[in-house]
Amino acid sequence: MRQPSERAAGLGTLTALYVTQYLGIGFITVGLAAILRDGGTSLQTLGLLQAIGLVWPLKFLWAPLLDRYGSRRLGHYRSWLLVLQSGLVLALLALAPFDSPVDRLGPVVAICAGYVVLSATQDVAADAVAVRVLSARTRGTGNGIQVAASYLGNLLGGGACVVVYDRFGWVPAILLLAALTAVGLVVVWRFREAPRADRVVATGEAYRALLTVLRQPGCRLWTFGVVPLVYVGAGAAYALVTPALVDAGWSLERVGTVTGVVISVPAILAGLLSGLGIGRFGRRTVLVGGGVALVVSTVLLLPLMDGDAPLVATVAALAGFLSAYTVLNVVVYTVNMDYSRPDTGGTDFTVLSSFGLVCSFLAASAGLVAAARTGYPAVAAGAAVLVGLGVVVGVVHQRRFGDRVRPDGRVGDVPPVVVASDPDRVAAH
Structure with missing residues (x-):
C-alpha cells in the first residue's frame, strides 16, 4: 500500500x-x-x-x-x-x-x-x-x-x-x-x-488501446451517452454568456473581469471540494449534485439571456454556473480515469477526455448558431434539458456498473479488464 x-x-x-x-x-x-x-x-x-x-x-x-x-x-x-x-x-x-x-x-x-x-x-x-x-x-x-x-x-x-x-x-x-x-x-x-511493475506495451497494442478502451463494461454508455449530453448542454450554454453580456450592455472590461477573474475563484474552490466529495460520497452523488446545480444555475441565467443583467444577480448566477460546470468536469474526469488501464493510461485517459473536448467545441459553435435563429433563452433552456438527461443517464450508468470502493480497493461490481500489480491501484471498470 x-x-x-x-x-x-x-x-x-x-x-x-x-x-x-x-x-x-x-x-x-x-x-x-x-x-x-x-x-x-x-x-x-x-x-x-x-x-x-x-x-x-x-x-x-x-x-x-x-x-x-x-x-x-x-x-x-x-x-x-x-x-x-x-x-x-x-x-x-x-x-x-x-x-x-x-x-x-x-x-x-x-x-x-x-x-x-x-x-x-x-x-x-x-x-x-x-x-x-x-x-x-x-x-x-x-x-x-x-x-x-x-x-x-x-x-x-x-x-x-x-x-x-x-x-x-x-x-x-x-x-x-x-x-x-x-x-x-x-x-x-x-x-x-516508481518503476513500472506492469509490462510496457508494444506500439501496435498501444494504438489498439484507442479502441479497446471502449470495450470495457459500460465505457461506451459513459463516453457516448453521458459525456455528450453533459458537455453539449453545458458547452452550448456557456458559449452564450459572453455575447449575452455584451448585448446586455456590459463593457468589455467588466465582461473580462467577471468571466476571467471573479467567477474563477469559486470555480477553483468547487473543483477542490468536489474532488474531496467524490472520495467521501462517491461519483454518483457528486454527479447528481453538480447536475442539479448546473440545471438550476442555467435557469437563473435566463434573465441575462433575455437582456436583463443586473451586476450582483448576474455575477452570482455566473459563479453558480461555472462552479457547477466544474463539479461535473471533475466527475467526468474521475470516471474517465476509472476506465484508464495502468499500462496504457496516457492513451486511455486522453482518448476519453478528447471526446469531451470535441463535444465542447462543437457545442459552442452549434449553440451560437442556434441562438442566432431561436434566441438565447431557447438555447439555454434546451441546454438545461440536455444536462438533466446526461445526469439521468449517468446515474443509470453508475447504478449498473457501480462506483463503490470494494475492500480490495477496486471500483465497481464487475471484474476489471486489467488488474494492476499494485493492490492500491484501481483497475478500470
Whole structure:
C-alpha cells in the first residue's frame, strides 16, 4: 500500500504540472489575445490564434507513443515530463525577443503553436502519471486538483501576466511566465517515479488501446451517452454568456473581469471540494449534485439571456454556473480515469477526455448558431434539458456498473479488464 507521504508527493507533483501547464495556455488564449487586440490586430486573426487550441483534442494521435516509449533509468513518464516541461520553458523564453508581437505576428504565432503541442503532450504524460499514482479514493481529489489548476493557471497566465505587461512591458511578463513554468520543471526533477511493475506495451497494442478502451463494461454508455449530453448542454450554454453580456450592455472590461477573474475563484474552490466529495460520497452523488446545480444555475441565467443583467444577480448566477460546470468536469474526469488501464493510461485517459473536448467545441459553435435563429433563452433552456438527461443517464450508468470502493480497493461490481500489480491501484471498470 502507498504511504500517505507518497500520495501527498504525487498530488503535489500533479498540482505543479497542471498549474504550470495552463499558465502558457491562459496567456496565449486570453492575455496575448488582449495584447494583440490592443495593438490593432483584427478579430479574424485572433480567431486563427484561438484555433491553435484545436491541437488539444488531437493529442490522442500520439498519446500511444508516450505509453510505449520511455526511460527506465529516469522513469517512464518522468523522462517525457523532463523534456516536455523544459520545452515549455524554452518556448516561452523564445517569445521574449518579440517585444512588439503585433509587428512580428508570424513568428509569435508559430512559437505559440509549438507551445500548445508541447503542453498537450505534457498533459498526456501528466495524466498517465495520475492514472498510476492515484488510488480509487484519491482519484476524485486528483481530478479536482486538475480542473482547479486549469482555472488557476488561466487566472495567472491570462490575468496576472497581462497586469505585469501593462505596467512593466513584454519582457518582464514573459520572464515571469517562464519562471512560474520552471517551477514545474523543478518539481518533476525531484519527483521519483516508481518503476513500472506492469509490462510496457508494444506500439501496435498501444494504438489498439484507442479502441479497446471502449470495450470495457459500460465505457461506451459513459463516453457516448453521458459525456455528450453533459458537455453539449453545458458547452452550448456557456458559449452564450459572453455575447449575452455584451448585448446586455456590459463593457468589455467588466465582461473580462467577471468571466476571467471573479467567477474563477469559486470555480477553483468547487473543483477542490468536489474532488474531496467524490472520495467521501462517491461519483454518483457528486454527479447528481453538480447536475442539479448546473440545471438550476442555467435557469437563473435566463434573465441575462433575455437582456436583463443586473451586476450582483448576474455575477452570482455566473459563479453558480461555472462552479457547477466544474463539479461535473471533475466527475467526468474521475470516471474517465476509472476506465484508464495502468499500462496504457496516457492513451486511455486522453482518448476519453478528447471526446469531451470535441463535444465542447462543437457545442459552442452549434449553440451560437442556434441562438442566432431561436434566441438565447431557447438555447439555454434546451441546454438545461440536455444536462438533466446526461445526469439521468449517468446515474443509470453508475447504478449498473457501480462506483463503490470494494475492500480490495477496486471500483465497481464487475471484474476489471486489467488488474494492476499494485493492490492500491484501481483497475478500470
